[in-house]
Amino acid sequence: MKSDVLTYGPGLALPRSGRNRAAVKTKRGALARVCWQPYVYLLPALVLMCVWIYYPLLRTFYLSFFNWNMLPTTTPQFCGLDNFAKLLRTPGFSNAVVNTLVMMVGLLPFSIVLPVLVSIFAKSITKRASAFYRGMIFVPMILAPVAAAAVFRWILHPAGGLLNQLLERMGVEESISFLNDPRYALGCIIFITGWKMTGFFTLLFYSAVQNIDDGYYQAAAMDGAGFWQQTFRITLPLLSPTLVFNTMLSILFASSWSFTYVDTLTQGGPLNSTINAYYFMWDKGFRTSSSGLTSSSAVVFFLGFGLIALVLSHVGQKLSYYDN
């Protein structure tokens, strides 16, 4: 879409007049007919979120200060910050925090670096060819998580799995228990999650790169800019809003996406080396039917994610050219 110019603002070689004009008009158009219209459009999403997310969330906040087994026959007992104190003492909590941070960072090569490279290089080949590759890169997305876990379990198997066979051929004598060795298990979980998500992020980045107006590239090519110059002067700057958005997405969802693989492959082990925020909440909270731990850990991780999101959006605003 040609019109993307307007959104992306002060890029390097961008026509500035278009953006200014749009900005002025938006202001005037907005004043013409405000009042109720936008609220009507927002209503369905807002109502659904209030009923299914905000209401239970507030309840969880409230319950985190009470001692209660959730049964209607008993009444909640106020217990102040006891649940939070208990949370800190629960084995695995600090591991969960650290591992979550490691996963957030560890996933970035799969969710950002590789997809960006793929999307950029996709520009260098024909669209038909790149669509073909992208189709293949997307395929892991459609695979059922249980099946993906099963496949990787067999590949990583210590008793004859493909990876160990390969290593043996390369001269590694002792077979490695990848999923049961604290040195490797977390890396494996990150890899599997990343493998599953690369296609998703490639789709997002690819659309964004394809949406950049070809006019810039033509102009740049006429100025004699080569592929790399175009990449650094046009593609990356114009991609920056998407980059910020996707980085945020990847970081905030690392824990949630790896949850299934932790649950099916390692159950947080060995020695809590793969437990993360989501698995902690699930295993120590929900599964244990402990309302206190479920709610206090949900509150803590919610606030933690919120803090990270705040920092990221602050940094993102500075790095991004997206200034509508």
Add this chain to the structure above:
Amino acid sequence: METQVLVYRGPVRWAGHALLAAVSVLSLFPLVWMVLNAFKPTDEILYFSLLPQNVTLQNFADALEMIPLPTMIVRSFASGVFQMVGQLCTGILAAYALTRWDFPGKKLFYGLFTVTWLVPFQATMLPNYVNLVQLGLRDTVAGIVLPNLASAFAILTLYQSFNAFPKTIFEAAQVDGANSLKTLLQVVLPNLKGPVASLGIILFINCWNEYFWPLLITRSIDKATVQIGLSMFLSSEGNLWGPLLAAAVLASLPILLLYMVLQKQIIDSFMKSGIK
């Protein structure tokens, strides 16, 4: 016919092919392995042979006999479609509101949507379950879908696409006397087929791959979804690898189909934008 505006030659192009091909192979290999194993008898799966020596359909027969896979696929598909359509509708409306107008509270609403991203499902699961039981929606597609009809991811992704849409066109449509809904349906959406279709695929797959929530809602195997069916092959008495992989292959076919249909939309829109 497509027109490639810029054609790079030489090393860049080769590097492009090399990188994309390498990533493709890495992406595909585990899948190929899965498909091959689905056709192997159990002993061959256990012994890590790469290619099947004795190709068999037994795993598929077993899988279909042990779990009601077709009804599960239909149910998952229905949930996926309803949830996807729901999330797209609420998302499109909200994103449209946020990009078209400036209005008091705009930032607040944007923030409210974003914050839902941070809410772990463990925090909402139980209260929502209690609600749904009281509504009598257990064992129904509605029960699976209802709490997920609005998605922050959908809203924010669409917000980005909508934001890229030239505001001048809103003005023009308004001058022509079109009301805001008409503008959305007749002017904005037709131009955003690509992004909406690719988002749709992702939303559908998210729902398709969901396991814990549908499991909580389900009270009989006949009403279970595909992911529940697949997990039934794993148990402490011994995992049934062959049938699991066979069922997983069968279960990927419908999404593959949907992907190809929607993919065409996406590529068409890219092509169009290429040609202009």
Add this chain to the structure above:
Amino acid sequence: MNFKKWMALGLTAALAVSLAACGQNSESAAQQTAAAAGSEDVQTEPVEITFYSYTLLNASAQEATQKLMDEFMAQNPDVKVTGVPVSNSDMAARLQADMAAGEVPDVAQLPFRAMDFAINGLGAVAINDLTTEEEFDKNFETFSPNGLALGEYDGKTYCLPFTFSTPVLFYNGTLFEQAGLDPNDPPETWDEVLQYGQAIKEANPDVEALHVATTGASSGEWIAQALIYSNGGSILSEDRSTITFNEEGGMGAMQMLRDMADAGVHGTMTEEEATEAFSNGNLAMYLQSSAVHASMKKAAEAGGWDLYGAAMPAFTGKEAVPANSGSALFVFTQDEAKRDAVWRFLQFVSSDRGYEIITAEIGYLPLRPALVEEGGALYEFAQENPLLGVNMEQMTRMRQTTAFPTENWQTLSASLYEMVDKVLWTDEPVEQIVNDTAAQDQELLNG
């Protein structure tokens, strides 16, 4: 099929149903009057009871579980059993969720380790209270006394062993022979296991010699408990208030595992990986629940190696004390009207026919020993599966797996296998690992 045949078939079916109903009515009417001197009307709606089961969510056991329910309903047309499939690890949470939603489950299949929580957290009803003392005693006359004791808590029976198993030392006869060991002479003590393991490693360095299935969430901590029991230790004090596994018995059991690891005899795999390694002939000895027997048998046949099984090894000079794994049926019905139906369902499940299905089709143990003796319904099955005899023998000396109290019960259970993980796969001194775990657990126990 032509019209006449359809007619004939329909008539036969109708006849069969009405006959069955007649036979049942007289019986159940008597029971109904005995249980509640309420309405005499036999034509009432069937009583509906819910059965929360995780074997219903298991592709291979689902059919047999459904069969149990169907046969019961065929015999008791006035009761309708609705099966609710729930995953094993989420069962407690699901029960609580449904209770929170105001729907109390009637019967639920829970792991034994959940017993304390089921009683004190979820309000399980004692089975004794479902019926008269006389009838209760009559029903369990031919029941294994040790089996019944598994469900006892403070003098009452709170659960009925449903799918229940004991630990068995599975071993690969082919690997034994390659190491010059006689498969018909399995190791009986842990010292012998160590020697055997070293011989196997020496003959065949590529295979793993031993895996004790108590290293992860998938089998849990019950075998660790059995090891501690067997070495004369215990998990908790009688009053369930003090951690005791860090006393001599427990410490020695853990030291044994460390010795296995130090000698390179115990492998480094996860539980699932060990199962697969044993299935493809890469693991020589596997101490695991007898429930995996059927799938191991299949794997051995496919792989062309010989599967053997022996009783759980003992510590030298002591008698091995197996613990129990698997699940039991708990009752949560608060509704008096349903109790009779629930009792009849439990009676059926624990009847000869019930255990016949559970043993032959799901792969767990029959708690009515007469079944496997000559003339019993499972006699032939037992002849074909000699391992069943090993299990029946172990049942005579087993002890109830300790169920941890308090809402931290799952974390406490998990701490035991996490302790084993550390013993096997870290260099930390065993004493320190055990004492640290005990201290942490004591704190969790205190709340």
